Each structure stands twice: as C-alpha cells, then as structure tokens.
Amino acid sequence: MTFSDKVAIVASDSTGIGLATALHLAQRGARAAIRSHDAATLESARTRISAHGEAIAVEADVAGGRHGGAGREAVGAFGGVDYLVNSAGIQTYGTVSAPPKRPGIARWRST
Numbered sequence: 001m002t003f004s005d006k007v008a009i010v011a012s013d014s015t016g017i018g019l020a021t022a023l024h025l026a027q028r029g030a031r032a033a034i035r036s037h038d039a040a041t042l043e044s045a046r047t048r049i050s051a052h053g054e055a056i057a058v059e060a061d062v063a064g065g066r067h068g069g070a071g072r073e074a075v076g077a078f079g080g081v082d083y084l085v086n087s088a089g090i091q092t093y094g095t096v097s098a099p100p101k102r103p104g105i106a107r108w109r110s111t
Helices: 015-026 039-050 070-078 104-108
Strands: 005-012 031-036 053-058 083-086
Touching: 005 015, 005 070, 015 031, 015 039, 015 083, 031 039, 031 070, 039 053, 053 070
Parallel strands: 005 031, 005 083, 031 053
Antiparallel strands: none
C-alpha cells in the first residue's frame, strides 16, 4: 500500500508503536506531522522519519493541557491532513487477582 501525497498526524510517536507507525507511513510516501510531550525523543524521531520523507514535529502534552497545534502545523506545512493516528496512552500495571487501584479523575485525564 502506498501513501504517496498523503499527510498523516501521529500522536505520541516519538517512541514505540507510534514511532513505528510514523516510520511505516513515511517509508510508503506519507508526509508526517508527529506529536509528543517529550521534546528530546521528538526531535530524534523527526530526524529518523525525515530520512524517508517530509516530517514536522510538534511538542504537546495533552495531560498538561498543552494540546499543541499538530493539525494547524500539518495544514500549514502540507496543505491538509488525510490520516489521524492516536497511539498515546499510559500503562497501568496489575493482574486479574490484584488489579491496579482505581485511578481517579487526575490519572484518567493523563491518559
């Protein structure tokens, strides 16, 4: 499958599944607007993705209320958006016999 001339926004893609997704899309022709709360890994990810195509990076922390402007940035840089990918999340550890404590609204908002 090709993504030539398509634009993708991938949220939380400076590591893990998000980075792999953004790399996959870029390798197949997509231009990527990547977004993460971690400025250090964000720039490294943008550099890796840029080896395969155009990429811009937008720092944003939705848990902290800084939503960033990945959509505006993508439209400004590339003229529009074709795909939105959300790979953001926070893992809570537990087991069936010992589930994690109920997180409360503050923890819920951080995801």
